[in-house]
Amino acid sequence: MKSYVIGTAGHVDHGKTTLIHALTGVDTDRFREEKERGLTIDIGFAHLELPGARLGIVDVPGHRDFLGNMLTGSTGLDAVLLVVSAAEGPMPQTREHLQIAHLLGIRHGVVALTNVDRVESDFADLADEAVREELAETTGHEDWPVVRVDAVRGDGVSDVRAALGELVERLTPPPADPIFRLPVDRSFSVAGTGTVVTGTSWSGRLAVGDRVHVLPGGQEARVRSLQVHGTDRQAVGARSRCAAGLVGVGVDEVGRGDTIVSTAAWRTVERIGVAVDMLPGSGRVIEHGTRIRVWLGTREVMARVELPNRGKIVPGETGHAVLACEAALATRAGDRCILRFYSPVELLGGARVAELEPPRDWEERVHDWDAVLGPEAPDSAGAAVRLAAGRGIDQDGLRLASPHLLPEPVPGDWALRRIGDRWFDPDRLEALERELEAWLQGAHEAAPRAQTRSLESLRGAAAAGAADALVGAAIEGLAAAGRIIVEGPGVRLAGHKVLLAADEVRVRDALITAVRAEGLMPPPPDELAERLGAPRTLLNDLLVLLVEADELVQVTPEFYVSAEAEAGLRKAALEVMSGRDAARPTDFREALDVTRRYLIPLLEYLDNVGWTRRTEDGRVAGPSAPPSLP
Numbered sequence: 001m002k003s004y005v006i007g008t009a010g011h012v013d014h015g016k017t018t019l020i021h022a023l024t025g026v027d028t029d030r031f032r033e034e035k036e037r038g039l040t041i042d043i044g045f046a047h048l049e050l051p052g053a054r055l056g057i058v059d060v061p062g063h064r065d066f067l068g069n070m071l072t073g074s075t076g077l078d079a080v081l082l083v084v085s086a087a088e089g090p091m092p093q094t095r096e097h098l099q100i101a102h103l104l105g106i107r108h109g110v111v112a113l114t115n116v117d118r119v120e121s122d123f124a125d126l127a128d129e130a131v132r133e134e135l136a137e138t139t140g141h142e143d144w145p146v147v148r149v150d151a152v153r154g155d156g157v158s159d160v161r162a163a164l165g166e167l168v169e170r171l172t173p174p175p176a177d178p179i180f181r182l183p184v185d186r187s188f189s190v191a192g193t194g195t196v197v198t199g200t201s202w203s204g205r206l207a208v209g210d211r212v213h214v215l216p217g218g219q220e221a222r223v224r225s226l227q228v229h230g231t232d233r234q235a236v237g238a239r240s241r242c243a244a245g246l247v248g249v250g251v252d253e254v255g256r257g258d259t260i261v262s263t264a265a266w267r268t269v270e271r272i273g274v275a276v277d278m279l280p281g282s283g284r285v286i287e288h289g290t291r292i293r294v295w296l297g298t299r300e301v302m303a304r305v306e307l308p309n310r311g312k313i314v315p316g317e318t319g320h321a322v323l324a325c326e327a328a329l330a331t332r333a334g335d336r337c338i339l340r341f342y343s344p345v346e347l348l349g350g351a352r353v354a355e356l357e358p359p360r361d362w363e364e365r366v367h368d369w370d371a372v373l374g375p376e377a378p379d380s381a382g383a384a385v386r387l388a389a390g391r392g393i394d395q396d397g398l399r400l401a402s403p404h405l406l407p408e409p410v411p412g413d414w415a416l417r418r419i420g421d422r423w424f425d426p427d428r429l430e431a432l433e434r435e436l437e438a439w440l441q442g443a444h445e446a447a448p449r450a451q452t453r454s455l456e457s458l459r460g461a462a463a464a465g466a467a468d469a470l471v472g473a474a475i476e477g478l479a480a481a482g483r484i485i486v487e488g489p490g491v492r493l494a495g496h497k498v499l500l501a502a503d504e505v506r507v508r509d510a511l512i513t514a515v516r517a518e519g520l521m522p523p524p525p526d527e528l529a530e531r532l533g534a535p536r537t538l539l540n541d542l543l544v545l546l547v548e549a550d551e552l553v554q555v556t557p558e559f560y561v562s563a564e565a566e567a568g569l570r571k572a573a574l575e576v577m578s579g580r581d582a583a584r585p586t587d588f589r590e591a592l593d594v595t596r597r598y599l600i601p602l603l604e605y606l607d608n609v610g611w612t613r614r615t616e617d618g619r620v621a622g623p624s625a626p627p628s629l630p
Contacts (some may be wrong), residue, residue, distance in 0.1 A: 181202045
């Protein structure tokens with residue numbers, strides 16, 4: 001059976017609660033003060049069974065002093081039951097409630113013209129006409145049906161029920177969003193159950209036994225029980241008035257303004273980028289730095305407004321802004337919020353969330369904000385990924401960064417690139433490839449005698465915040481295209497060649513000759529530089545170049561031998577270990593004919609490359625050594 005939630009709206013004393021009682025038999029005024037004063041103070045709840053659909057009904061207070069409670073009850077509604085007294089016609093709260101409904105994206109409704117028994121039919125006709133004018137001016141939906149009703153005597157109640165049934169046929173079921181969210185409007189303790197929270201589920205599905213998170217506090221709990229309109233359920237879906245019994249969280253740890261979510265992908269934020277829609281008749285201007293109230297779901301927080309160029313948004317205009325909130329919000333892209341002036345509390349307009357935690361230099365991002373909130377899912381997802389820049393975004397994060405229900409897997413013709421478990425903008429990958437290539441070009445120019453640069457230094461050259469997966473993909477792409485050459489721990493541009501001056505060639509040749517002549521006991525680099533009359537910086541570059549050319553082998557940072565000497569070292573080491581259970585250092589010293597100063601680093605080198613393995617009794621052949629002498 002389809003499930004929807006509708007809310008009442010209208011001026012105080014126009015008969016909302018009386019009509020709901022006539023429709024459902026439920027008195028939604030729960031408090032003694034409400035019954036004594038005949039004035040709804042807080043939200044109340046009822047339900048109505050219709051052919052093929054179940055309606056949850058939220059009855060909201062009409063008095064302006066309780067507008068905060070009205071906003072709480074307006075969260076997650078599919079439609080509105082607007083109640084207007086024929087004796088008075090549309091009043092200030094009628095308009096304000098309609099404005100709020102419109103700002104929250106509620107586009108469907110039924111009008112109940114009450115108290116028709118108190119006026120002549122001609123006067124009721126005038127009230128009917130005034131309601132339609134108000135609907136057209138405030139929401140643009142003058143086609144809402146207007147039903148005349150006397151809720152006390154029961155006249156017209158069946159017509160209201162029939163109009164709601166026709167309304168349900170026009171409603172679109174919520175998409176099968178996998179992320180459950182329930183803004184909490186009440187919490188209390190029940191003996192034998194523990195903590196119970198109620199609210200209107202906005203999206204997703206929740207089942208008994210599921211783990212949930214309470215935001216913004218971050219507590220975790222388990223769902224012990226679920227009810228919809230007093231009936232036990234094993235699971236609930238979107239657009240249901242439900243109650244959840246929770247294990248693991250106290251009644252003092254969760255309450256109105258909190259949000260229950262089913263995945264750890266949710267995070268609270270204190271900065272949100274929004275598209276603002278100012279009411280035409282607001283009478284207030286939002287300026288840069290204005291302190292306002294932001295109402296999202298069942299939670300209200302204070303915020304400072306940041307505007308492009310420190311400008312302003314006047315009544316009737318739209319614009320972009322960042323709301324720097326003074327407390328955390330659990331939200332996602334596409335959420336609608338109500339904006340009210342800080343003091344006096346006046347309705348300013350509404351906003352839609354476009355980006356979570358935008359950076360300080362956000363003004364150039366608003367084009368992507370418009371795409372995120374646009375009607376096309378591929379464009380929205382692409383913009384959300386662009387906003388994530390080099391960080392990329394995983395599938396759960398993408399669901400929160402776009403208001404559209406995204407398919408899994410995302411179609412291949414969408415302008416997204418998946419690397420590992422994250423999505424990236426293909427243009428961002430290409431830009432990073434160009435950045436790395438340019439850095440490598442500069443590195444070659446800065447050190448022209450070096451054949452390669454370290455692969456790690458290339459990775460470190462990526463822009464701050466770039467995900468490791470994106471950097472790795474950029475390097476792999478450059479290598480696959482033949483634009484760079486990866487040589488072990490080094491990397492170079494494909495066309496890079498070391499060009500040495502004539503005097504540098506002379507020093508290089510003399511260097512390799514000197515190292516070869518000394519076998520396994522060459523002089524240290526400082527001595528070589530002095531002997532050859534070369535700067536140490538030049539010698540360092542030539543040593544690296546010769547190692548990369550496999551003519552020298554680096555034993556330690558200050559100890560280089562020729563490739564021929566290193567090969568002889570390996571052969572001699574095998575001969576020493578042959579026929580012995582384990583070879584001692586003295587055995588190697590005699591065979592190699594080197595001093596202790598050279599012996600220890602040579603043996604440690606053999607250990608490091610796996611040619612030997614050190615044991616308590618001495619050294620034995622390591623994993624990289626052949627099983628026997630060649």
